[in-house]
Amino acid sequence: MSFKSIFLVLFSLVITSGCQSTGIQTKHLSSLELDEINGIKSYQKGEYEKSFELLKTPATWGYKGAQYTIAFMFLKGHHVQQSTLMGMGWLGVATEMETEDWSEQYRNFYSSATSEQQLKIDEIVKEYIKRYGMKSQNITCTKSSTVLSRRIQHSCHRSERISTVYEVDLVE
Numbered sequence: 001m002s003f004k005s006i007f008l009v010l011f012s013l014v015i016t017s018g019c020q021s022t023g024i025q026t027k028h029l030s031s032l033e034l035d036e037i038n039g040i041k042s043y044q045k046g047e048y049e050k051s052f053e054l055l056k057t058p059a060t061w062g063y064k065g066a067q068y069t070i071a072f073m074f075l076k077g078h079h080v081q082q083s084t085l086m087g088m089g090w091l092g093v094a095t096e097m098e099t100e101d102w103s104e105q106y107r108n109f110y111s112s113a114t115s116e117q118q119l120k121i122d123e124i125v126k127e128y129i130k131r132y133g134m135k136s137q138n139i140t141c142t143k144s145s146t147v148l149s150r151r152i153q154h155s156c157h158r159s160e161r162i163s164t165v166y167e168v169d170l171v172e
Contacts, residue, residue: 032058036066043069048079056168059090062137067094068102070168075109083172084113085120092125093132 039054052073058066067090073080075087088109095103113121130136 032061032063036063040065040069043073043078048073052079060132060168062132062134062139064094064097064099067091067132080170084109084117085124085172086169088113088121089124089128092121093128096129096134 042051071090
């Protein structure tokens with residue numbers, strides 16, 4: 001084998017191993033939006049496993065509709081182990097959007113909790129905002145009402161800046 005061939009092989013190995021060691025995840029932004037839309041539709045059809053698989057990535061990247069839906073998956077135990085605490089964590093981070101219905105639901109659930117539960121909810125919401133919140137995920141979201149309906153539509157967009165993406169916790 002010639003020196004040139006050996007050099008090219010070694011150079012290729014260094015480049016490819018260097019690319020894999022960064023741990024940086026990339027995701028096409030339109031695929032996050034489509035996963036969120038399709039995940040919410042799957043949830044509404046009762047296809048909870050499919051819904052969770054579609055929604056978990058957009059939720060961790062800060063997409064509010066995905067976070068809101070995953071909140072109810074945990075609150076109701078749809079495809080995941082039922083957890084009021086984790087459901088409230090997701091609902092709390094989703095309410096960064098300041099959608100009145102979502103905020104009202106959060107306040108109602110929160111006020112029904114004991115003071116001990118409220119302290120735990122406060123902690124998990126703080127942690128989830130730190131991990132999955134708009135600021136930490138470099139995301140901006142807007143609200144608009146749909147035509148001929150009172151329903152609010154959410155649209156979130158990530159900036160191209162790098163942020164840390166965390167997995168969805170499945171156990172308290």
